Amino acid sequence: DADVTQTPRNRITKTGKRIMLECSQTKGHDRMYWYRQDPGLGLRLIYYSFDVKDINKGEISDGYSVSRQAQAKFSLSLESAIPNQTALYFCATSDAGTDDTGELFFGEGSRLTVL
Amino acid sequence: EDQVTQSPEALRLQEGESSSLNCSYTVSGLRGLFWYRQDPGKGPEFLFTLYSAGEEKEKERLKATLTKKESFLHITAPKPEDSATYLCAVPQLVDSNYQLIWGAGTKLIIKP
Numbered sequence: 001d002a003d004v005t006q007t008p009r010n011r012i013t014k015t016g017k018r019i020m021l022e023c024s025q026t027k028g029h030d031r032m033y034w035y036r037q038d039p040g041l042g043l044r045l046i047y048y049s050f051d052v053k054d055i056n057k058g059e060i061s062d063g064y065s066v067s068r069q070a071q072a073k074f075s076l077s078l079e080s081a082i083p084n085q086t087a088l089y090f091c092a093t094s095d096a097g098t099d100d101t102g103e104l105f106f107g108e109g110s111r112l113t114v115l
Numbered sequence: 116e117d118q119v120t121q122s123p124e125a126l127r128l129q130e131g132e133s134s135s136l137n138c139s140y141t142v143s144g145l146r147g148l149f150w151y152r153q154d155p156g157k158g159p160e161f162l163f164t165l166y167s168a169g170e171e172k173e174k175e176r177l178k179a180t181l182t183k184k185e186s187f188l189h190i191t192a193p194k195p196e197d198s199a200t201y202l203c204a205v206p207q208l209v210d211s212n213y214q215l216i217w218g219a220g221t222k223l224i225i226k227p
Contacts, residue, residue, distance in 0.1 A: 106158025
């Protein structure tokens with residue numbers, strides 16, 4: 001089984017619908033991240049969490065919200081999806097002790113299409 | 116504004132043909148530069164961390180080097196299984212926390 005699991009892997013939805021992407025990890029890491037990847041652009045950080053009670057906005061948090069239900073679970077929600085949120089979304093984790101190494105562990109991604 | 120730029124966007128090589136990928140950055144007080152590999156349909160996978168100019172890291176046919184303004188990922192005698200998108204990233208201080216700034220990646224295709 002994968003250490004970082006994302007569900008769903010693929011989702012097609014319509015404008016205005018609420019969508020939740022879920023991430024769970026078995027690595028025991030405190031830090032979890034949500035990134036968005038678009039063709040021709042680098043990964044962009046949406047939200048990150050250093051522990052269950054610590055959630056921070058990233059570069060592009062507008063239109064998104066998150067919930068850290070437990071150390072192992074971090075969900076990303078789109079309250080009212082719009083077409084320009086069509087993208088590949090990645091969850092990642094890191095060990096707090098290796099904060100500066102940049103060693104993130106990624107899930108396999110959730111491809112979201114908003115019509 | 117801090118930036119990370121990768122070139123070329125795509126690179127096609129014959130098996131065994133060595134080359135280099137470039138990652139240039141404009142960030143003050145570099146706290147490391149990271150290389151990742153991303154296969155189609157997968158999340159990025161960590162390769163290397165470089166911390167200071169002159170540092171080198173190697174893994175199989177890959178060697179990463181760092182100068183004060185850029186990093187190179189040299190690939191020697193590549194094989195088709197080296198085909199992937201290679202990403203680089205640097206930490207940027209934002210509101211007292213470090214966040215990674217990512218390049219758009221170089222798509223490497225190795226033809227048998």
